[in-house]
Amino acid sequence: MTDRGESIGDATNGGHSETVGAVVLAYHPEASLIDNILALAPQVSAVFVVNNSPDVESAVLDQARTIPGVEVIDQPGNVGVAAGFNSGMRRAFEAGHRYVIIFDQDSTAPDGLVDGLVNAYRAFGPGAGIVGPALRSGVTGHVFHRERGSGIEVRETLISSGALFAREVVERIGFHDESLFIDYVDHDISLRAGRRGLKNLKAFDVVLDHRFGGAVPRRIFGRDFFVADYTPMRQYYMSRNRVILIRRYGFGSWFWEDMSYFVKAWAKVLLFEEDRPRKIAAFFRGLRDGIRYRRSSVDRPAALTT
Known part of the structure; x- marks a missing residue:
């Protein structure tokens, strides 16, 4: 406009x-x-x-x-x-x-x-x-x-x-x-x-x-790249909510696309990011809570009324 x-x-x-x-x-x-x-x-x-x-x-x-x-x-x-x-x-x-x-x-x-x-x-x-x-x-x-x-x-x-x-x-x-x-x-x-x-x-x-995440610069073999460097809290919610979505929508094309991102992201976490132990622990807590998650009727997305 x-x-x-x-x-x-x-x-x-x-x-x-x-x-x-x-x-x-x-x-x-x-x-x-x-x-x-x-x-x-x-x-x-x-x-x-x-x-x-x-x-x-x-x-x-x-x-x-x-x-x-x-x-x-x-x-x-x-x-x-x-x-x-x-x-x-x-x-x-x-x-x-x-x-x-x-x-x-x-x-x-x-x-x-x-x-x-x-x-x-x-x-x-x-x-x-x-x-x-x-x-x-x-x-x-x-x-x-x-x-x-x-x-x-x-x-x-x-x-x-x-x-x-x-x-x-x-x-x-x-x-x-x-x-x-x-x-x-x-x-x-x-x-x-x-x-x-x-x-x-x-x-x-x-x-x-x-911009995705913190976009923290790293360099290896003379090549520059960026890592997201998400916090342990973000790693928790990514892990938890990924499981929740699998339970809701199954293993569609969205899942396989996300798995490609997941593998690359965690390779960077394990090789280049700081605070790895806390991020790994947060990932497994999220996995556990995603499996345990139960949505009540009050948590369901609200509708837009005309």
């Missing part, structure tokens, strides 16, 4: 405007968050920054509150990725936007990203689910191998950052599963959309600059 507040296409859809609201999840944000908001703001009608670290004074978030069109939503604490995104999405839909696009704080939206995703959703027509961009490393500037292509392709899963949700899609599939807290939240909602008969779309002609 070239002008904030200007509608895309028709003025209304079922009583809701055609505008896009953006949600940015913030947790102890660095100064780069402001640059990311400023890159995103001209492309949408409003930006909702969800503050998942309200107990910490933040000059960055204080500055964000002064940017026109930006609303900071303070959470009672670190409520997790799923609940944080849900809070911002609810606020955006309540404000009357038809589309909501969600971002991690370390993702940068190049010009044309939002329009490209909306156009991809419309071009596919009935049956379109979540729409996501191709991903480019925010560290190296290289487009990841699986993100190379052209046009639109159906994908079983998409990552959270840069994912576009139409209101009618969320009415059909519900919000993120808050019981997962963090990690595989995006896999779960993508797989749920597929189970509800929708097709998730990768729009290759739209690119998002994104």
Whole structure:
């Protein structure tokens, strides 16, 4: 969108405007968050920054509150990725936007990203689910191998950052599963959309600059590469939630793609990362708790009511 507040296409859809609201999840944000908001703001009608670290004074978030069109939503604490995104999405839909696009704080939206995703959703027509961009490393500037292509392709899963949700899609599939807290939240909602008969779309002609984990540099045999260096807590949730998703959705193509990532990631953990004993212990605790996990009816993803 070239002008904030200007509608895309028709003025209304079922009583809701055609505008896009953006949600940015913030947790102890660095100064780069402001640059990311400023890159995103001209492309949408409003930006909702969800503050998942309200107990910490933040000059960055204080500055964000002064940017026109930006609303900071303070959470009672670190409520997790799923609940944080849900809070911002609810606020955006309540404000009357038809589309909501969600971002991690370390993702940068190049010009044309939002329009490209909306156009991809419309071009596919009935049956379109979540729409996501191709991903480019925010560290190296290289487009990841699986993100190379052209046009639109159906994908079983998409990552959270840069994912576009139409209101009618969320009415059909519900919000993120808050019981997962963090990690595989995006896999779960993508797989749920597929189970509800929708097709998730990768729009290759739209690119998002994104950082995975800490992106800590390492060098071996004269070659530079990066490790995510996730904390033991993240290793716990990745392990636990991977098992939960296997129990929910089985061993589909998403699992084999994830296994490729898993093997490479853990090779880096074991060879190059610090704090390995705690990360390994967290992995096995997550495996145990994933097997034991039982979801009650109150933990099920909430629905978006019209």
